[in-house]
Amino acid sequence: GQQVMQIPQYQHVQEGEDFTTYCNSSTTLSNIQWYKQRPGGHPVFLIQLVKSGEVKKQKRLTFQFGEAKKNSSLHITATQTTDVGTYFCACSGGSNYKLTFGKGTLLTVNP
Amino acid sequence: KAGVTQTPRYLIKTRGQQVTLSCSPISGHRSVSWYQQTPGQGLQFLFEYFSETQRNKGNFPGRFSGRQFSNSRSEMNVSTLELGDSALYLCASSLVGWGRGLTEAFFGQGTRLTVV
Numbered sequence: 001g002q003q004v005m006q007i008p009q010y011q012h013v014q015e016g017e018d019f020t021t022y023c024n025s026s027t028t029l030s031n032i033q034w035y036k037q038r039p040g041g042h043p044v045f046l047i048q049l050v051k052s053g054e055v056k057k058q059k060r061l062t063f064q065f066g067e068a069k070k071n072s073s074l075h076i077t078a079t080q081t082t083d084v085g086t087y088f089c090a091c092s093g094g095s096n097y098k099l100t101f102g103k104g105t106l107l108t109v110n111p
Numbered sequence: 112k113a114g115v116t117q118t119p120r121y122l123i124k125t126r127g128q129q130v131t132l133s134c135s136p137i138s139g140h141r142s143v144s145w146y147q148q149t150p151g152q153g154l155q156f157l158f159e160y161f162s163e164t165q166r167n168k169g170n171f172p173g174r175f176s177g178r179q180f181s182n183s184r185s186e187m188n189v190s191t192l193e194l195g196d197s198a199l200y201l202c203a204s205s206l207v208g209w210g211r212g213l214t215e216a217f218f219g220q221g222t223r224l225t226v227v
Contacts, residue, residue: 033215033216035216041220042201042218042219042220042221043154043201043203043216043218044218045215045216045217048215088153088154090216097142097159097161097166097167098144098156098159098167098169099144099156099203099216100156101146101153101154101156102153103153104153104154
């Protein structure tokens with residue numbers, strides 16, 4: 001089945017610095033979704049990408065889907081303490097009726 | 112509209128016991144999936160149900176089972192609990208599930224299971 005590797009596992013930044021997490025697959029992905037889980041919370045959907053080379057923005061967050069549809073990234077500009085949490089990528093495809101999650105990147109922000 | 116509701120929120124069980132967790136999806140959602148979340152393994156897929164049918168199952172032992180009712184509510188059961196079953200169990204609902212179609216997953220707050 002499809003698997004996604006996510007790096008880095010942890011990232012600590014000073015407030016105001018940028019942050020990027022990467023999601024990589026050895027196979028072509030039909031789609032990719034991103035979720036955020038705050039400490040003690042549950043995953044919350046952020047966005048989904050479908051098209052090769054797609055770029056979507058949500059305020060300070062920029063999501064990209066690679067041209068070969070084998071990788072994706074989430075970039076946060078000028079981090080804030082409210083950005084703290086674990087960011088997961090997830091993919092689905094074919095008829096396997098499941099979302100496969102990356103291990104996530106835990107972001108901590110020093111105020 | 113109401114979100115995904117999982118009960119109970121916290122549970123402490125003894126090794127060897129069994130446990131049943133409940134999930135009520137968002138109204139109108141027919142797909143319910145279950146995930147186990149642990150610090151070391153992340154989010155691992157348990158199973159997915161759609162219209163009372165299990166469409167996919169993850170790599171978990173047979174002690175883990177589930178079912179879905181006609182109103183889309185779902186339960187998962189773990190028998191003969193082991194210490195390693197301690198985890199956050201998350202339920203996610205979506206309109207039609209995932210496959211070739213795309214749909215957002217809405218997660219419940221989870222049930223924190225501790226096995227002692």
